[in-house]
Amino acid sequence: MQYSFTLRTIYPYLDQLWAAAGTTLLISVLSILLSVALGAGVALLRRSGLRILRFLGGLYVEVMRNTPLLVILYIVYFALPALNIRLSSFNAALIGLTLNSAGYMAEIIRAGLVAVAHGQFEAASTQGFTRVQTYRYIVMPQVFRTIYAPLGNQFIAVILASSLASAVAVEDVTAWMQTVGSSSFRFFETFVIAAAVYLVLCQIVNLGRIAIGRWMFGQGEARR
Incomplete structure (x- = not known):
């Protein structure tokens, strides 16, 4: 029997999709903002003059980059309650x-910091800049230009990785896909719709990245 693709049976569930897409977008945006802040801190640790701080920063990066995200989610959601630390799914x-x-953010930012010539730090010091002023007015503008493209790619990676949040009972787009597929028995259609939602979200980020890049750096930098 030939399979007949139809979205008619999915229509009653589309109202739930908006809420699921909102959850995916919210958790992605919050994760991006928090991971940029945390990654910047870890990057500074890796550039510290103290060996112990460099070691701790490097250890964090190696552990997080070499541990599957699903395992990390399971540890946070299922293992921490054994230590009387209970968190909601979200x-x-x-x-x-x-x-x-x-x-990943830490390595992206660290690469940007490495790209700034050390002589610029010395020049800023001779001009009376404090360390904070040096980073704010001299270093970070150059770092941002260097890391702009890979940072945008990482933002997209976070959106895609958020699909694993359903593994700890978050009602996101992937959870909607699984629930509606089981209820309607139209798995192929729900897979296509879920893929389309993630595609739209990622393309919004990508187009925004290109537009902002053109405005700040010019066309060549924006399309890297």
């Missing part, structure tokens, strides 16, 4: 995504 997924993404 908070557990947010922490897991943030911890994992921060490992």
